[in-house]
Amino acid sequence: MGELVDRVDEQDRLLGVVDRGEAITHHWLHRVATIVCRDGEGRVLVHRRAADMSRFPGEYNFMVGGAAEAGESYEEAAARELTEELGVRVPVRFAFKFLCRGEISPYWLGLHEAVVDEDITPDPDEIAWHAWVTEDELREMARRPTFMADSVDALARYLDRNA
Template sequence: MEEYVVLVNPEDEVLGLMEKQQAHVNGLLHRAFSIFLFNGKGEMLLQKRAATKYHSPGQWTNAVCSHPRNGETYLEGAQRRLKEELGIETGLSEKFSFIYKADVGDGLWEHELDHVFTGMYEEGFNLNKDEVDAVRYISMKDLDKEMSENPEHFTEWFKIILEEYKHHF
């Protein structure tokens, strides 16, 4: 099934729909959300993208990054993708939104109006292996160290979103 993204202007006014991969080829601004999940120790959940993903395969990123569907709120999309990717449900709160553009290789771009959500989660997962190869929790200190020593192990958008997250907290 083809997936479509919602194209928007910087004020989040809808311009139309475009097939997801084509929007990434064209580098057009579209709606997105990012989810940061933490456990009771303050460690962040990372997911390793499935090796079969069409871009950034096998790289570590935040809990979930995806796109709301046409007619779906950012929060509804975030809750849907938590279930689809990680097989979980948890409360989320929106923290901020911002626009970024990242070259993700192979002629593809992430150019997103990204709404960032946070939540707590400490139970089990039912991973969708078409989306996620693995998950793990990591302290912010260890994450910073790992990212500086091996930046190629992490998605380009996660590096940008994490820096923006740190500016807000």
């Protein structure tokens, strides 16, 4: 069995524990925790996913993160993912969640924010390139076909919330 996740319903209530691959195959809802990283100047971290990633290879995104493991809260998953993907341990703050219909499968997306003023060490198995960009630059990048489709809705919600 692979990665275990909590299968949840349309109200994000626990239904049971399932294999993440099975959740995706059957379009069962599960939880994904993401983080928007900002530096001290308010710029947003953007990255390109590694070319050999199983999902969205080589595409750009403004969030780091992944599936919440079975029994893990959104906040716990976000903190873990931040350390795994960027090699930093900084506080994460829950911003909002929404039901993302997803290009591959639907899921609940819990979006968090973190201020990262220290050097990051991106995991090369996950992140091929990264840069800090302004919100205007981010908006421009999100219009390109190489920007991860699943994150476009999250970006609109995030920027509208901060407007």
